[in-house]
Amino acid sequence: MSRPAATGSGPVGVGLIGAGNISDQYLTQLTSYPDLAVRFVADLLPERARAQADRYGVPAAGTVDELLARDDVEIAVNLTLPATHAVVTSAALAAGKHVWSEKPLATDLAAGRALVEQADAAGLRLGCAPDTVLGPGLQTARRMIERGDIGRPLTAAATMQYAGPHRWHPAPDFLYQAGGGPLLDIGPYYLTALTQLLGPVTRVAARGAGAGPTRVIGTGPRAGETFEVTVPTYVTAIYDFAGGAVGQLTLSFDSPLTRTGVLEVAGTAATLATSDPNGFTGEIRTARPGDTDWTEVVPVTGVPGGRGLGVLDLARALRTGGPHRATGRIGLHVLEAMFATAESAATARFVPVDSRFEPVPALPADFDPTARTL
Numbered sequence: 001m002s003r004p005a006a007t008g009s010g011p012v013g014v015g016l017i018g019a020g021n022i023s024d025q026y027l028t029q030l031t032s033y034p035d036l037a038v039r040f041v042a043d044l045l046p047e048r049a050r051a052q053a054d055r056y057g058v059p060a061a062g063t064v065d066e067l068l069a070r071d072d073v074e075i076a077v078n079l080t081l082p083a084t085h086a087v088v089t090s091a092a093l094a095a096g097k098h099v100w101s102e103k104p105l106a107t108d109l110a111a112g113r114a115l116v117e118q119a120d121a122a123g124l125r126l127g128c129a130p131d132t133v134l135g136p137g138l139q140t141a142r143r144m145i146e147r148g149d150i151g152r153p154l155t156a157a158a159t160m161q162y163a164g165p166h167r168w169h170p171a172p173d174f175l176y177q178a179g180g181g182p183l184l185d186i187g188p189y190y191l192t193a194l195t196q197l198l199g200p201v202t203r204v205a206a207r208g209a210g211a212g213p214t215r216v217i218g219t220g221p222r223a224g225e226t227f228e229v230t231v232p233t234y235v236t237a238i239y240d241f242a243g244g245a246v247g248q249l250t251l252s253f254d255s256p257l258t259r260t261g262v263l264e265v266a267g268t269a270a271t272l273a274t275s276d277p278n279g280f281t282g283e284i285r286t287a288r289p290g291d292t293d294w295t296e297v298v299p300v301t302g303v304p305g306g307r308g309l310g311v312l313d314l315a316r317a318l319r320t321g322g323p324h325r326a327t328g329r330i331g332l333h334v335l336e337a338m339f340a341t342a343e344s345a346a347t348a349r350f351v352p353v354d355s356r357f358e359p360v361p362a363l364p365a366d367f368d369p370t371a372r373t374l
């Protein structure tokens, strides 16, 4: 696939679609980056879009069609629910916008593939969350592994387990239904991190389980309401990676004990523990043969950012013509790996993962989202 040529000059115009829970984090970050100009917030509920626009000093708000009709919006940021990601992303591409999508890219593989093809055919860029992998934590870990600090990577172990988001999300239904569950909701953070450290997944063996067919909302106006659970709330999987490494990942909404953010890579010379894949920065630790505990805490290099780093990286790439890092193809590969995981859990067989993605360079250690470069 050829990369779109550099276009435009100055800060890149951005419009947000979906003014719900996660839009606060995006708007906080995106409005603080001088290389971006947030120009419009859209939502199915116009009053919600207006309230978020007012709160973050965005000049205009309204409907999705109004956003897509604007010439000064170059990147549409899709923060709608997983079930509508594909249709909203496709509409934005059809309107000539570059798109950043929240994860997952789509809720079925055919739709995900179609989006990547649509963007390629139109010469538009498609980016996909998570961009936690672009934070200083995982980028420092990546640079260490690429430099050979742990020798040759052999195995990985990753864990995210807690009692589940129905306890804190005011509208958590979607997190327990098709397109959600710990695999599709949290899996993208861990699988994206694993694939950026170890390369693409080639096959998976998995097992799923669940605590029951319903949950009760724990907070907000619907607190006490029972809703249906239709996907496994516990998934454990073993992955083969193209580079020869093997990894194990456990994701659970069924664990009274909270243990999250664990991602360890064991190499021939040392084991490295990354920062939380669902965060942007944190401690990196290493241990060497004979050590009974972590012996070294490595200083993380880089300016901490938040949700929106991937939009910024895509925006800068638009102007320079360089590669953007959190690509739709990585999102598609992670989607395929997740569906393969679900299929393996359902069939008790190894399932191959065929898609691949272009390797993207690590961010330079002096990457600064708060700098004006455009």
Ligand SMILES: NC(=O)c1ccc[n+]([C@@H]2O[C@H](COP(=O)([O-])OP(=O)(O)OC[C@H]3O[C@@H](n4cnc5c(N)ncnc54)[C@H](O)[C@@H]3O)[C@@H](O)[C@H]2O)c1
Binding pocket: 017, 018, 019, 020, 021, 022, 023, 042, 043, 044, 045, 048, 064, 079, 080, 081, 082, 084, 088, 102, 103, 104, 171, 185
């Ligand atoms: N909440 C989190 O902590 C979190 C963290 C990371 C990623 N995400 C992802 O962000 C996305 C949004 O999650 P959320 O928690 O903000 O959900 P939410 O339900 O709080 O907000 C979604 C918003 O999108 C709007 N919307 C839905 N369909 C639309 C459409 N077709 N056109 C325009 N607007 C539409 C809704 O009206 C709502 O305001 C999901 O993909 C989720 O996986 C959420």
